[in-house]
Amino acid sequence: MMAPFFKYGLFGDEVSLIVAFVTGIGFGFFLERAGFGNARLLAAQFYFRDLRVLKVMFTAIVTAMVGLFVLARIGLVDLSLVYLTPTFLVPQIVGGLILGAGFIVGGYCPGTSCVSAAIGRVDGMVFLAGMIGGLVGFAEIYPHIAAFAHSTPMGQLTLAQLFHIPYGVLVFAVVVMALGAFVAAEWAEMKIGGKQPDAGSLLAPTARLTPVRRFAVALLAIGLVAAFAGNPYRGPFARIDARQLALDAGSPADQVAAGQLADWLIAGRNDFLLVDVRDAAAFAQYHIPAALNVPLANLAADFASRNERIVVYGEGGTAAAQAWMLLRSLGYPAVHLLAGGLEEWKATVLFPKAPAADAPPIEQIEFARRSAMAKYFGGTPQCTGASAPTAPELPKLLPPPAAAPGATPVAQRKKKEGC
Amino acid sequence: MSASTETPPPAKPHMNPYWAGFGLGLVLLSAFVVMGRGLGASGAFTTALATTVHAVAPAHAEGNAFYREYLGDGTTNPLKDWLVFEVLGVFVGGFLSGALANRLRLTIEKGPRISTLGRLVLAFLGGALMGIGAKLALGCTSGQALTGGALLNVGSWAFMLCVFGGAYGLAWFLRREWL
Numbered sequence: 001m002m003a004p005f006f007k008y009g010l011f012g013d014e015v016s017l018i019v020a021f022v023t024g025i026g027f028g029f030f031l032e033r034a035g036f037g038n039a040r041l042l043a044a045q046f047y048f049r050d051l052r053v054l055k056v057m058f059t060a061i062v063t064a065m066v067g068l069f070v071l072a073r074i075g076l077v078d079l080s081l082v083y084l085t086p087t088f089l090v091p092q093i094v095g096g097l098i099l100g101a102g103f104i105v106g107g108y109c110p111g112t113s114c115v116s117a118a119i120g121r122v123d124g125m126v127f128l129a130g131m132i133g134g135l136v137g138f139a140e141i142y143p144h145i146a147a148f149a150h151s152t153p154m155g156q157l158t159l160a161q162l163f164h165i166p167y168g169v170l171v172f173a174v175v176v177m178a179l180g181a182f183v184a185a186e187w188a189e190m191k192i193g194g195k196q197p198d199a200g201s202l203l204a205p206t207a208r209l210t211p212v213r214r215f216a217v218a219l220l221a222i223g224l225v226a227a228f229a230g231n232p233y234r235g236p237f238a239r240i241d242a243r244q245l246a247l248d249a250g251s252p253a254d255q256v257a258a259g260q261l262a263d264w265l266i267a268g269r270n271d272f273l274l275v276d277v278r279d280a281a282a283f284a285q286y287h288i289p290a291a292l293n294v295p296l297a298n299l300a301a302d303f304a305s306r307n308e309r310i311v312v313y314g315e316g317g318t319a320a321a322q323a324w325m326l327l328r329s330l331g332y333p334a335v336h337l338l339a340g341g342l343e344e345w346k347a348t349v350l351f352p353k354a355p356a357a358d359a360p361p362i363e364q365i366e367f368a369r370r371s372a373m374a375k376y377f378g379g380t381p382q383c384t385g386a387s388a389p390t391a392p393e394l395p396k397l398l399p400p401p402a403a404a405p406g407a408t409p410v411a412q413r414k415k416k417e418g419c
Numbered sequence: 420m421s422a423s424t425e426t427p428p429p430a431k432p433h434m435n436p437y438w439a440g441f442g443l444g445l446v447l448l449s450a451f452v453v454m455g456r457g458l459g460a461s462g463a464f465t466t467a468l469a470t471t472v473h474a475v476a477p478a479h480a481e482g483n484a485f486y487r488e489y490l491g492d493g494t495t496n497p498l499k500d501w502l503v504f505e506v507l508g509v510f511v512g513g514f515l516s517g518a519l520a521n522r523l524r525l526t527i528e529k530g531p532r533i534s535t536l537g538r539l540v541l542a543f544l545g546g547a548l549m550g551i552g553a554k555l556a557l558g559c560t561s562g563q564a565l566t567g568g569a570l571l572n573v574g575s576w577a578f579m580l581c582v583f584g585g586a587y588g589l590a591w592f593l594r595r596e597w598l
Contacts, residue, residue, distance in 0.1 A: 003452045003453070003455075004451065004452060004453065004454055004455025004456075005452070005453050005454075005455075006453060006454045006455055007454075007455040013499070016454065016501055017499060017501065017504045018504075019453055019454060020454075020501045020502070020503075020504035020505040020508065021504045021505065021507060021508040021511075022508060023446060023449065023450050023453075023454075023458070023505055023508060024504065024505035024506060024507060024508020024509045024510075024511070024512060025508040025509075025511050025512035025515070026442075026445075026446035026449075026508075026512060027443070027446050027458055027505070027508065027509050027512060027561075028508060028509035028510060028511065028512025028513035028514075028515075028516070029442075029512035029513070029515055029516045030434075030439050030442040030443040030446060030512075030516075031443070031509070031512075031513060031516075032512070032513040032515075032516035032517050032520075032522070033433065033434040033439045033442065033516050033520075034433060034434060034436060034439035034440070034443070035433035035434075035436075035439075037513060037517060037522065038528050039528040039529070039542075039597075040528045040529065040530065040597060041433070041528075043590075043593075043596070043597040044597070045586075046586050046587055046590035047590060047594065047597065047598060052433075052436040052439075055436035055437060055440060056436045056437075056439050056440040056443060057440065057560075057564065057565065057568075058440070059436070059437050059439075059440025059441055059443075059444060060440045060441070060443035060444035060447060060565055060569075061444070061564075061565060061568040061569045062444065062569075063440065063441050063443075063444025063445060063447075063448065064444045064445075064447040064448040064451065064565075064569035065568075065569040065570075065571070067444070067445070067448040068448060068451050068452075068569065068570075071448075071452060076452075077451070077452055081455050082451050082455050082456070082457075082570060083455060083456045083457070084567070084570055084572055085557050085558055085562070085563065085566075085567055085572060085574065085575065086557075086574070087572065087573045087574030087577075088557065088574065089573070089574060089577060091555050091556065091557075092555075092556045092557065092563075092574045092575075092577055092578045092581075093577055093578070093581050094555060094556075094581075095551075095552045095553065095554070095555030095556025095557075095578065095581075096552065096556055096577065096578040096579070096580070096581025096582045096584075096585065097552070097581045097582075097584065097585040098548055098551055098552030098555065098585065099548070099549055099552030099553055099556060099559065099560070099578075099581075099582050099585065100552075100581060100582040100583060100584060100585020100586040100587075100588070100589075101545075101548050101552075101585045101586070101588075101589055102545045102546065102547070102548030102549035102550075102551075102552055103545070103549070103560075103582065103585070103586045104545075104585075104586040104587075104589045104590050104593050105541050105544055105545035105548060105589070105593060105596075106541060106542050106543075106544065106545015106546050106548070106549060107528065107541075107542060107545060107596075107597075108542075108545070108546075108549075109460075109549060109559055109560040109561070110460035110461040110464065110549060110553060110559045110560070110561065111458075111460040111509060111559065111560060111561040112560075113546065114460065114506060114509045114510050114513060115509060115510075115512075115513030115516075115517075116513075116528070117510070118509075118510045118511075118513035118514040118517065119513060119514060119517030119522050119523050119524070120517075120523050120524050120525040120526065121524075121526060121527065121528055122525065122526065122527045122539070123527045123528055123529065123538055123539060123542040124528075124542075126539045126542040126543050126546070127542040127543070127545060127546040127549075128464075128546060129543060129546065130542060130543035130544060130545065130546025130547045130549075130550070131461070131464060131546035131547065131549050131550040132464060132468055132546075132550065133543070133546070133547045133550065134546060134547035134548060134549060134550025134551045135461075135464060135465055135468050135550040135551075135554065136468065136472075137547065137550075137551065138485070138550060138551045138554045138555075139468075139469075139472075139483055139485045139486055140483075142483065142484060142485035143483070143484065143485075145555075146484060146485075149554075149555060154573060154574070156572075157572070157573045157574075158570065158571045158572060158573065159571045159572075159573055159576060160571055161573075162573050167571070170571055171571075174571070182437075200435035200437065200438075212435065212437050212438075215437065215441065268494075270492065270494065305455075416501070417456050418459070418462065418557060418558060418562065
């Protein structure tokens with residue numbers, strides 16, 4: 001089994017919206033169950049009267065963290081494919097402080113205000129209106145603060161990488177810290193808020209192993225195992241279905257002709273990723289517009305989602321064929337080869353040869369079409385009569401911002417992940 | 420609705436926070452496994468806003484780098500977005516839970532020492548701060564704190580500490596609103 005299912009292409013965008021709706025129902029349901037539709041109960045967190053914000057949040061974090069570690073470690077989930085929002089440290093610290101201020105002033109956060117509005121709380125509805133007002137304001141000032149918003153970039157970074165601690169050890173540490181925080185929270189509720197611990201709390205006045213205590217012990221036990229369980233990330237070893245791969249390798253469906261690729265680029269299709277597997281120097285000299293440079297040796301580095309349709313090409317056919325095999329064994333289901341590679345691209349798209357003067361009209365028309373295509377990509381059609389002793393010159397690459405004609409499919413896509 | 424003279428059945432007590440958190444954690448885990456992404460909230464409102472602005476003033480929306488990011492290249496409807504559908508689900512899920520626990524009531528949550536108008540003004544103001552903070556931090560309590568927290572994301576943990584810091588830091592000044 002391969003998860004995340006969506007990234008392995010088990011279902012498409014349309015189905016993902018149904019998944020989104022169902023996930024949202026679960027999310028909203030438990031937020032309301034927890035009492036998070038009530039601003040007064042949320043704010044009680046900050047006066048030590050009722051620390052359920054801390055308890056619910058950290059129980060959820062620990063549950064998902066421990067669960068994901070286990071599923072990744074036994075190989076069911078490829079952890080490197082779970083989206084990690086990139087870190088921009090200073091803007092996130094400032095944003096966090098502003099958001100914290102908004103929390104105590106308004107009483108909600110975006111998710112809880114939806115739940116509160118859904119159960120009829122007028123303050124929740126007004127909070128939502130205020131949030132939209134804030135977003136409008138943010139959009140207007142964005143051009144002036146864009147540089148700050150993108151300052152201190154640290155990339156997609158986990159605490160394990162930052163502190164050079166094994167992932168599993170950190171999982172254990174977070175479990176211990178969360179359980180410690182829960183005990184401290186119940187103690188604070190008792191001392192400051194004057195609340196007596198009930199049967200569902202860790203400090204319940206009984207020696208029995210209550211269900212909540214059992215849950216805590218289970219988390220601790222799994223956390224302890226995680227500390228010694230090793231790396232949850234998929235290693236460099238791929239598992240392949242050799243028979244399926246052999247069948248697909250012989251099939252022409254995995255090949256894209258140069259003319260067809262040119263048509264796709266002209267039409268501005270952005271449902272595929274064009275990957276140039278040559279080295280950076282060759283790529284800098286010339287590449288097909290919109291191509292992404294991922295040299296053969298870097299292909300195993302999770303440069304794209306598994307559900308992405310990928311067209312690979314090299315100089316001729318060999319490197320691309322190796323890339324095809326590698327990507328297929330890494331679990332990319334939709335990998336295509338540019339038939340004949342860059343050589344074929346040059347011959348048919350950039351420098352098409354004119355037919356003989358007495359060729360049938362259909363060939364002349366086809367040549368006219370190809371000539372237009374060649375000009376689109378900056379090439380030159382080759383006339384048969386004229387002597388062409390030297391190889392035709394490759395089109396000059398335009399500097400990146402003034403993108404070559406065609407499209408830059410990756411950059412223009414709608415923001416797909418993150419908030 | 421039926422006769423309003425009847426007193427509504429009393430609201431049921433809230434769920435034990437640890438079990439609610441466990442449920443929430445399982446929802447989050449299922450999003451990781453099925454989609455390879457976590458939960459979110461604020462992004463849905465940004466997409467809805469960007470789409471609305473684009474419909475009213477297309478040139479303005481296209482000229483703004485912030486809106487553009489949520490509009491895409493025009494090949495797909497921006498509202499056919501994962502977070503938009505997820506947040507629609509949040510409203511439904513919240514309503515269902517509230518209905519099952521007899522908590523559906525048109526009312527305002529506030530402390531006894533603040534006027535209704537005062538509370539609503541602060542709710543609006545808090546919402547506005549939340550919108551700004553969430554965009555600066557690339558996510559809110561759902562997208563950053565919960566999701567990034569479970570993924571041990573550096574920025575999310577820094578963000579989460581600051582959210583608690585900001586709220587605790589101002590709590591004393593706002594005690595009349597809540598206590």
